[in-house]
Amino acid sequence: MSDDPVKARETSTGSIRTPRQRLRAWITPALRPWRLMLALKTAIAATAAWFLGGFIPGELGEFSYYAPLGALVSLTPTLMDSVRSSFQTLIGLGLGIGLAWALIVSPAPGWVSVALSVGLGTILAGLPGLGQGRDYVPIAALFVIIIGGANANEFSLGYLVQMALGVLVGLLVNLLIMPPLFVRESAAGITAARARMVDALRTMSTTLSSETEPAPDDPPPWEGSVTSLRHDIDAARGLVRDAAESRRANPRTRWNKHDFRGDQGALEALERIAPAVVELGDALRAALWGIPVPVRLGTEVRGTLADALDAAANLVDAAIDDERLPEALETSDRTLVALRRAVRSAHVDAVNRAGPDGGSASGSADDPADDPGGENLLFALRRIYAEVESSKRTDQAE
Template sequence: MHLLHRAWWADALSADRLLLAAKTAAAAALAWYLAPLVPFAQNEYSYYAPLGVLVSMYPTIARSAFTGLQTLIGLAAGIGLGLGAQALVGIGMPRIVAVAAVVGIGVLLAGLRSLGSGRDWVAIAGLFVLLLGGADPDGYSSSYLITVAFGVLVGVVVNLIVIPPLHLRRAEERLVQLRESLGEALRTMGDAVEARAFDPEPARAAAAGLADALADVREEVALADESRRYNPRGRRSSLPRDAHRRRLEALAVAAESTRELTAAVAELTDADDVDRRLPLEVRHSLATAIHALAGLVSDRAGTDTGVLRLHDADAALDDYVERVQRVSASTASDRVLTLDRWDAGVALRRAIDACRPLADAAATSAPESG
């Protein structure tokens, strides 16, 4: 079953990653070239400007700005730590003790989650100031911080101006792949039930694979939502801001319901008396309902067939419920079997209701490229 498998190199050579690499390289070169013009910073430390670009270049503008700011706060804390250690060395503390103190305190400060990405730079900046500051630690420290800040500024500006990243299309593609994978799992289950050949182990493995795929798609959707923040291209998109997230949550419920349906069908078929557990008419009706759900799940959001597939799924489930009621009435003493049959119906109902918003073409119009 196709579960969003990709080649190991696909992410590294994707169009978004290639664009980010090109922008980062250009921004680093620009920052290094302009760094000597930065006031209050010594020219010999211009190489810190490309470093500022590197720490601020991320796939979204919001993360670029936020991470760049956190890095500068971490650097400032580390510089303060290094200057303090330098002062103690000046009054007689052995440098080896100062190095150990800077690293130890820096690692402790790195435990502050509020520093975010900047916490990794506290000990590094402290060591740089202590070991590279030389005879002018104040001049080195100010040049270090100012030049890195300039690089951060260049990185954020370049990321904002040069094709600001908008990851809506990739999230859309991954959601479509998830729908197709979920629909394929359901079609396979329906075929097996229809043919009286249901094997629970492959079905359970497919359900577990869907859970992994969901986690992967969640990351893409979160990236798409984040890429719209502070992004002028995001404001021009006609797609509602929460459209991807609503579709993802609907598919998450549908995937969990598929897992529950797998368990219920396994209980009904994992025995020699399958025909008693699932009489022919009930089994055919269940298979039809599963196939109808597969069609509903696989149907791409915004198509005209969504409402028709939803109607077919509701009708198929109603037929299954009616047949289960009829069979259960004739076997009222066998409550366990009755509950197993109803478990399958409940799982189908949850999945159909979860996909109901996906059938609303007006609520989920196709996104613009990004």
């Protein structure tokens, strides 16, 4: 048991998080600026819908308490999602009300109508394309039968009209009050994934350059970064998707000059580079730990490989339009040439040691898993270089 009164938890990346840090990480997503703005707009829309709902003449105005609910369901982070969910909700309400009326005019007793409204409503909710509106099919049917009762006609019309009013108010508020653009979040997600990739490559280079051999029981120092890299790229992909959705029909795109296409290109490049980084980690794990298969990596190759890994890290760290990119490409190319020569030299030495009969002192010359020169490592590094260079050419062509 630790003597420290504050118990900390170790994450998959090896960092220690205190209870306060875990609590902050749990609360922070709910306090992001765009969510606080969404909460403010929802409050404004619900209040305005309730106020306006009371001005509808006749008995329809008596159901104004449903207008705030319509505003609530129509407010989502992006405009297009708001439009989509609003229409889906109204369609779901229409289906539920129609089902309720079918049961009302049927000879079924009240308790049977309640059961059928929920059961058949749940079945209808499974229709494709209803989206968020599927939840309101059984709810609307149940409300009309139970709450509407003898006044089902007025209730059904008032329920639908007030919900539609709230939806309209919510859409207008979402359109007029700072419709969100998630381009900053998108760029931040890509930056985080890029930083994770750079950290993995530099850790590999540092491990190779170290004069101390890693202990056989220790996990590779880069394992946490490589494992988290997959999660970071998935998260960045989701953020880019959200940013693309937030731009649709958004008037703020007219004066927002963020290079969203550049974000998409950067993410696609990282997605193509990530498998090469994972392959590098697996190959180095095999070379240093013999897992999952033993791979020989001569000392004559390690130095140039460490330089190539460090150059690859600098290359990935350079943005598509970064002024450092040409120099990073040149340095990476130079280290790859040196590594290619070292790999060829290692293979020549291995062949010479094997002798004319193809045998070797270790008896592993014919083992297909035996890689005395690190060809797979060279291929993965060349793949990273090619992807970055290709991204640069594409950016210049545009």
